[in-house]
Amino acid sequence: MSGFVEIFNLGKTYDTPNGPLVIVENFTLNLSQGEYVSLLGHSGCGKSTVLTMVAGLNPITTGGVILANREIDGPGPDRGVVFQSPCLMPWLSALDNVLLGVDQVYRHGTRKQRRDIAAYYLELVGLGNSLYRRATELSQGMQQRVGIARALALKPRMLLLDEPFGMLDSLTRMELQEILLGILERDRITTMMITHDVDEALFMSDRVVMMTNGPRASVGAIFEMPFVRPRIRTEVLEHPEYYFYREKMLAFLEEQEQKKHLANVRKFEKLKSDQCPSTISEAPLPVSVNV
Ligand SMILES: Nc1ncnc2c1ncn2[C@@H]1O[C@H](COP(=O)(O)OP(=O)(O)OP(=O)(O)O)[C@@H](O)[C@H]1O
Numbered sequence: 001m002s003g004f005v006e007i008f009n010l011g012k013t014y015d016t017p018n019g020p021l022v023i024v025e026n027f028t029l030n031l032s033q034g035e036y037v038s039l040l041g042h043s044g045c046g047k048s049t050v051l052t053m054v055a056g057l058n059p060i061t062t063g064g065v066i067l068a069n070r071e072i073d074g075p076g077p078d079r080g081v082v083f084q085s086p087c088l089m090p091w092l093s094a095l096d097n098v099l100l101g102v103d104q105v106y107r108h109g110t111r112k113q114r115r116d117i118a119a120y121y122l123e124l125v126g127l128g129n130s131l132y133r134r135a136t137e138l139s140q141g142m143q144q145r146v147g148i149a150r151a152l153a154l155k156p157r158m159l160l161l162d163e164p165f166g167m168l169d170s171l172t173r174m175e176l177q178e179i180l181l182g183i184l185e186r187d188r189i190t191t192m193m194i195t196h197d198v199d200e201a202l203f204m205s206d207r208v209v210m211m212t213n214g215p216r217a218s219v220g221a222i223f224e225m226p227f228v229r230p231r232i233r234t235e236v237l238e239h240p241e242y243y244f245y246r247e248k249m250l251a252f253l254e255e256q257e258q259k260k261h262l263a264n265v266r267k268f269e270k271l272k273s274d275q276c277p278s279t280i281s282e283a284p285l286p287v288s289v290n291v
């Protein structure tokens with residue numbers, strides 16, 4: 001099956017002090033244009049590894065990624081990336097932080113055109129009144145808005161979000177989710193988002209991809225969301241299948257947790273038996289010698 005984004009047999013091996021370790025293996029997923037896909041899985045399973053490989057920020061060990069018929073071989077303005085924390089230049093204003101990327105991508109535009117693009121996206125994320133405030137003067141939620149505006153202002157073909165709302169309070173989180181969905185639905189930007197929040201995945205996504213535990217993590221299950229767009233939170237929450245899918249996702253995570261637990265128990269048992277071989281514990285007690 002071909003897609004706007006084709007991730008095929010993606011794999012990543014990291015070098016560790018104990019030798020090479022296969023973290024992700026045979027991760028295959030296609031996204032159609034404008035689709036919103038979330039990645040869910042236990043901490044450390046390899047979600048960010050997949051996302052950074054798609055972003056071109058992390059060398060791919062095996063397989064590849066094709067975006068709009070072109071195989072990616074590094075980072076590019078066709079992919080906007082937003083991490084949990086936006087890493088702004090603290091001494092620059094919100095506007096200048098967004099302009100850093102805009103100036104690179106729209107080199108042929110006039111200074112005014114570039115400024116207007118940056119201001120437009122800051123306006124969209126609700127920072128129209130804070131264009132000239134320095135990053136250090138902005139709250140965490142406002143900084144994250146700048147990070148989102150910075151990514152969107154490049155008009156990427158694909159948006160990659162790594163727990164973008166993870167550090168925000170729940171009200172700001174919900175507000176930003178809705179703002180972002182509005183922009184993405186309008187501009188049909190294909191999106192891959194990592195989240196730990198099942199409800200966030202349900203509300204935002206067209207499909208939710210559940211990752212298995214690492215090492216050798218891969219796609220474990222895919223759930224297609226039945227909710228219509230544009231998404232309205234109350235309608236999604238009241239949808240008759242909302243809790244059905246929620247339960248399925250939680251059950252998947254629970255099952256993975258059990259597997260992880262069992263694997264840890266086995267590892268611990270092996271460690272114990274390696275350190276304390278039964279031959280020692282079962283060896284006959286030394287015979288006492290009378291002198
Ligand atoms: N540069 C690296 N070198 C060696 N191991 C790494 C490197 N980066 C990540 N790892 C390991 O790869 C595994 C997956 O890491 P990754 O950050 O992709 O997980 P994650 O699913 O995003 O976790 P979280 O939900 O906690 O963010 C972890 O065991 C991590 O320790």
Ligand SMILES: [Mg+2]
Binds near residue numbers: 047048049
């Ligand atoms: Mg991560």
